Amino acid sequence: MSAASIESISEFLLHAGTNFRVLDLGRGLDELDTQTFLEIEGAQMPAPKPRQQHAWFAIVFWNTQAATQHYIWFLKLPLDERGLVVSASRNHFLQIIIDALGSSLADDTENAQTLPDNPYSFVPPQRLMAQTNAKIKQMLSLPASSGFDLAKNYIQAPGVQDWQQIPVQGIADLAYQLDGELGDTVADRFSALAPAFRDALMESCEVVPVSESLFRAFESVLYTPDGLNLSALRGLALPVRDTRVCSVIDDVLQYDGLDIDTLSVLAARHFTQLDAQRIKLFFEQAARVDEVTRMQGALFQGFFADLVQVPALRSQVLGVLRDDARSSRLSSAIGALFSQTQQVK
Incomplete structure (x- = not known):
């Protein structure tokens, strides 16, 4: 060859x-x-x-x-x-x-x-490796890891099984088995599960569409006294436009504590929910966080360069450049973007 x-x-x-x-x-x-x-x-x-x-x-x-x-x-x-x-x-x-x-x-x-x-x-990274392995097992009808049984046992008897003994791969495998009775069990006992286990499970579910009962369970822990639970925000991701998720994203985009990590999760996992109006608000928030963190335009420019290459979003992202109703902050961020682009050339 x-x-x-x-x-x-x-x-x-x-x-x-x-x-x-x-x-x-x-x-x-x-x-x-x-x-x-x-x-x-x-x-x-x-x-x-x-x-x-x-x-x-x-x-x-x-x-x-x-x-x-x-x-x-x-x-x-x-x-x-x-x-x-x-x-x-x-x-x-x-x-x-x-x-x-x-x-x-x-x-x-x-x-x-x-x-x-x-x-x-x-x-x-470890989580993506585990998610990929779990997806491949599902695609090829291969058996789940031994850790899956530990995760399943914990769900069914949280007071008996030690959740700290459950490997990341077992939780990722569990995420692909939640479309039936086991998913209902997780939703019913969600509040009884260890917060760290819940977070790991929700993160594993970011690549798996979840049932209505699980969606509501994840949504119930989205806002905490310490701020947004990004694990819950990840777990609520869906591959297609969904009115329930759109409502969540609308609230998150108005959240006072919006930061770089939250914007990153929105861009990576909720891009399917970003219509023209939400994209504009997303970039408004990116420009604001850029100012607050004194990143001198790097944050805004990074998100713009990333999202403009997504075929499903390209026209809406470029539409932000032509929007005469944008704020002065967003106009300044776009001006800096063009200035940076010309310097690179």
């Missing part, structure tokens, strides 16, 4: 004798069909959920002749100003893996799990 004969990561994996599935990790955890991934990596369509000017993927693969062991590549590819994968970077990654592995992937899959040092692989 040579670099000249292989034109995509998808083609490499197929020629190397593997089956594979792809997850988009940009703003959630979404499976991509093989054709969509091929078009994204080939710069034929923009990355649907980019983050920090990159497309983020988890590629799980296994030997077609021995499907008992699965391996994952975590991969981030830089995007151009149109949100398209930079082809030169994708080709560079291809060259790296072909030089290192040749055509031996199917025969030596375990060694293929560890790629040579390269600028495109990344190690996800």
Whole structure:
């Protein structure tokens, strides 16, 4: 196998004798069909959920002749100003893996799990790693981790099972099992669960649509005497526009204690709820926090650069630039944005 004969990561994996599935990790955890991934990596369509000017993927693969062991590549590819994968970077990654592995992937899959040092692989944080593993198990009908039983036992008998013995992976696996009776049990006993366990479970649910009863349970702990519970805000995330979530976001955007972390959660997990009006208010708040924290425009510019690359939001984000009714604070932030852009050029 040579670099000249292989034109995509998808083609490499197929020629190397593997089956594979792809997850988009940009703003959630979404499976991509093989054709969509091929078009994204080939710069034929923009990355649907980019983050920090990159497309983020988890590629799980296994030997077609021995499907008992699965391996994952975590991969981030830089995007151009149109949100398209930079082809030169994708080709560079291809060259790296072909030089290192040749055509031996199917025969030596375990060694293929560890790629040579390269600028495109990344190690996800513990929570995202656990969420990805849980999603893959669901996709491929694999058994949950042993920690799942510990988490389930704790839910059913909080006074018996020690929640501190439950691993993060067990809680992530639990999040994918809450669409039935177990979810109702969690909602009914939510107030009896340890706050730290509740937070970990809500964070795991940020990539899983939850039932109405769980939604209300999470919402009940959103506001605390110490401020917003960002774990609850994460847990309320949904992949599509939802009137319940929109109502929550409207309240949060008016919250006096809005800070960088809250804005980050809104941008990363609730972007699907951001219509033109909410985007404008989001940037108003970003400009305010930027002033308060004396970040000299860096916070506002970072959020703008991030959200303008999301295809579903691009027109609304650009619309903020043309809005004559914006505040003087927002106008100043936009002026600084243009000034910074010209300096970079």
